[in-house]
Amino acid sequence: MKSITVAKLLSQDKTLNEIEISGWVRTFRANRFIALNDGSTINNIQCVIDFENTEDSILKRITTGAAIKVKGELVESQGKGQNVEIQVDSIEILGDSDPETFPIQPKKHSLEFLRENAHLRTRTNTFSAVMRLRSALSFAIHKYFNDNGFYYMHAPIITGSDAEGAGEMFRVSALDTKNPPLTEDGHVDYSEDFFGKETNLTVSGQLEAETYAMSLGKVYTFGPTFRAENSNTSRHLAEFWMIEPEVAFMDLVGNMDLAEDFMKSIIQYVLDNNLEDLEFLEKRLMDEEKTKPQDQRSDMSLIEKLNFVVDNNFKRVSYTEAIDILRNSKPNKKKKFQYIIQDWGADLQSEHERFLVEKHFKCPVILFDYPATIKAFYMRLNEDGKTVRAMDILFPAIGEIVGGSQREERLDVLKEKMAALNIDEEELWWYLDLRKYGTAVHSGFGLGFERLVMFVTGMNNIRDVIPYPRTPQNAEF
């Protein structure tokens, strides 16, 4: 007798003797029907017990959340809603769950309540589906890069460099905070710290990934990154995971091709492999949207949105064209945008990005050639001297999901830009070395993993797509 999962049992089309399966009780009704779940699928298997021959003391302990082991026979189901069910011969209570205190009762809980019980929330259909999809997307990402000749690179998490400028950083230290060593002028003396200098948590692995692209050719990172920004919104986390591919000898057009193919492939992967979870979340989202005013509801269902990305060519539009379109758009003229677009050089907001995708082009959009002034120092300057070879990919509902660029490969131009921004050359000596020794065109992009999981699952709060969210005032669990 071998243990087996609910997912495997439900895919059987024949009866099986001597089944043994363990899981958690989702519901128990009529002293007879147990809906059993083991996490392998969103679906429960129905276990039918012979309550007349089961002790009362056992029946009482079959409560929501209890862990049980049943032995029996897999048979065709007599009832509706399932093809097979288990006729239980014996049942063992592995772990009780007191119905008076168990927080996850078989009823609708608010997402806020479940966040406070994040250690138990994957015992609900919604969160188990979200986290299975998060796992599937992770695997799809590794598989895509592996299939396409990329090497996975672990960029460092603790970094001595603070020159990247992508955001506020957390400091990492092993010093005694009560009595830290001080320098003569009264500052904390980090030369006495673990690493002999001040260190921070990384905001991006890109610069290090470039060093590997310039030797291994095609690489990617997939690791945690951090921002110490006090942004208490439904779209920001202090700790989140990022994917950053980087490719030597590839220009911005190649970068767009790669990003489009990548995004389509990983979304196709979950459509192919995780349809049951997607269907559940689609229904959940529809129910949620019914509570909203008509004009805030989405035009497309969850799965329609995923197919929308897979089936449409991404429209490639220069920043300059996009500004023209936005300036002349109805919501701009009628002052419906919160931020009115007036001049070239303006940074685009989510409302503008969504207008371009959802109303104007009606397909995913890649904007490119942004003003140098609103983009990072390492992006390649165009011949016009005022735009850089940057690109952002815009998705329905979510706006920007990918940001990338061709990197400045010319030593003199890079040094000028760093000087203009007061970035210390000594801090990034190794990054400059890449331009000194065998420099070449290269490009890459970054994808915030939680933004992707939000898009794919339809969850509206980023705290609901990562197991244990880190946000201002919150590092529980």
Place this chain on the structure above:
Amino acid sequence: MKSITVAKLLSQDKTLNEIEISGWVRTFRANRFIALNDGSTINNIQCVIDFENTEDSILKRITTGAAIKVKGELVESQGKGQNVEIQVDSIEILGDSDPETFPIQPKKHSLEFLRENAHLRTRTNTFSAVMRLRSALSFAIHKYFNDNGFYYMHAPIITGSDAEGAGEMFRVSALDTKNPPLTEDGHVDYSEDFFGKETNLTVSGQLEAETYAMSLGKVYTFGPTFRAENSNTSRHLAEFWMIEPEVAFMDLVGNMDLAEDFMKSIIQYVLDNNLEDLEFLEKRLMDEEKTKPQDQRSDMSLIEKLNFVVDNNFKRVSYTEAIDILRNSKPNKKKKFQYIIQDWGADLQSEHERFLVEKHFKCPVILFDYPATIKAFYMRLNEDGKTVRAMDILFPAIGEIVGGSQREERLDVLKEKMAALNIDEEELWWYLDLRKYGTAVHSGFGLGFERLVMFVTGMNNIRDVIPYPRTPQNAEF
């Protein structure tokens, strides 16, 4: 004309017209033969140029480390050492490399020197092979778990809990260090910090992984973990990656079965997919060992060691049996061990582990049922009251590579152990909840990823198997 990789060209068995390929010059000899590498494989492709029709100013710039693009024809090679080569029609210098200053010359560099140039060291055969294997092992791990119904879980990196006791932790803070807010009694007031309390970098994702196993059934983590320990050895890093599977309804025997199957599968994966890199590293290791006294050389070559793991059943031995064997062993009696084994309860050292694997059993060994006193609080107490359901897997050359256990699933026993060790129940309320609501037998193990990469690549210093090592006094790059 489409760009292609060296790996693909070398696997061609026919001539190809109009090839275009970019890469870095490894060597250039006789003004004629360029060994070109693009990171896709350890092998170079030979590019033959017609030097009589190539300008001198170009020839001079074909130096080690320069990035070039060549166009030409792929033909059968006339020379030895390769089947195909490129007859170059045109060559373009993309990025020069000044031979006077480029650190990575075509000669033997010490590993120490290359560590100081970690941003360029993957331009050597050794480090490109190591990092390709690191990538392949990562993928093999994800693939193994995905194929076997596990879900990938991202455990939090920043943690508010310091109860795990696995080692010294780094503190994470966003407070102003010059003038931190103080409490009335003069301590730093962490309630004013970003997360509203003191936070640290995680030492293990296990406890959080348990919460997911107890809902999704089979899960694993693969992420960075940290130790603020001042261990300046060839086996310790302050930042390293760890794999931690955790499975509900699985006991210690199932855990051993899983770990053995897992280790064999991922090693088989690189034997199947990365043989060229392994062969190169095997030769490197042999050359290195020739410089050592005979008795310090390995009995097995690198690939023999890998096959040794794949081909042998892991011998399962209780700690108590192992102590008997060690106590009666020659090196113990002749006092050849640095640490002489006398009493039951002793912690085993690497020398003892290697003796069991290499001399006594001559196969990988799984030790189990360790004394409770030398193991962590969460391991399941045996009926004898003095041993716990722990296991360690011991490998040749490296000693312990995997450590795991069945977890204590009984609320009362767990609370007693926590109390005995002064671990605050309030700190781990969520961990205790798993034992309150639907508890069940569950087990898991941890594998230090860099230890695995060391074993597979034969590299002797852990700093040489991670892109940018973090160690005391070192957080460069």
